[in-house]
Amino acid sequence: MNLVLSDETLLGGSNAPADLCGYGPVPAAIARELVSGAVDDERSRATIRRLYARPATGALVAMESRARLFPRGLAAFIRLRDQRCRTPYCDAPIRHLDHARPWVAGGATDVGNGLGLCERCNYVKEVTGWSVRPEVDEKCSHAAEFTTPTGMTYRSGAPPMPGWSVRLEISEMEIAVQMACSGLHAA
Ligand SMILES: [Zn+2]
Known part of the structure; x- marks a missing residue:
């Protein structure tokens, strides 16, 4: 079974629920009990893998591999x-x-x-x-x-992907100054 939870939930710093794949959300306390039970049980072959989430959205974007060779x-x-x-x-x-x-x-x-x-x-x-x-x-x-x-x-x-140009953020003040200057040159 796969249990997905944040590091904070695992370490007790958060009570955000975990997700038991195929079942749904489970409370943080139950998730921590499942983990500690698996770790304490000698018959268990529990492993932990880090999953990476995009900070802004929480979407999972990558998972580490325990293999030495890159998949x-x-x-x-x-x-x-x-x-x-x-x-x-x-x-x-x-x-x-x-x-x-x-x-x-x-x-x-x-x-x-x-x-x-x-x-x-x-x-x-x-x-x-x-x-x-x-x-x-x-x-x-x-x-x-x-x-x-x-x-x-x-x-x-790492190089930017092909066709990607750096987007500069220009403030409204800069645009106003540029417009004022272009008017001066035209005059
Ligand atoms: Zn080289």
Whole structure:
């Protein structure tokens, strides 16, 4: 059975109901009892997987995988998102999908921790002193901060999708000033 609940409900910080798939909503207290019962029971094979929701809408958009290898659909998505090797200043074709935070160190096999790298950069990144910290920046695009053995840091962002132009927000005051100026030039 699958039980979907927020981290706050799981940890007791919220009483928002959980959803028992195929049944419907269940109260937070019952959900926590189900989880603790499953964890305490030696015969149980309970596992926890993180699901990711869009902050504005709560819509579920991604799920982490417990596998070390990126599942095919996720791998295809990361290749499409990154397009080229994500190491700053390297533009080689993607050959490997890499865990930014290593899998052995608890790094998730998910869209946030996955990076497309060329073969050379994937091996270089394993050298002591290199580390990569993935993040979602304020514009919600995927970014990664690379730290080199000399301590220098470089950021790498996933490219925008084809045909996407940056939308600038212009205030009404700026529009008014521009119109006033265009009138001056015309005069
Ligand atoms: Zn590379």
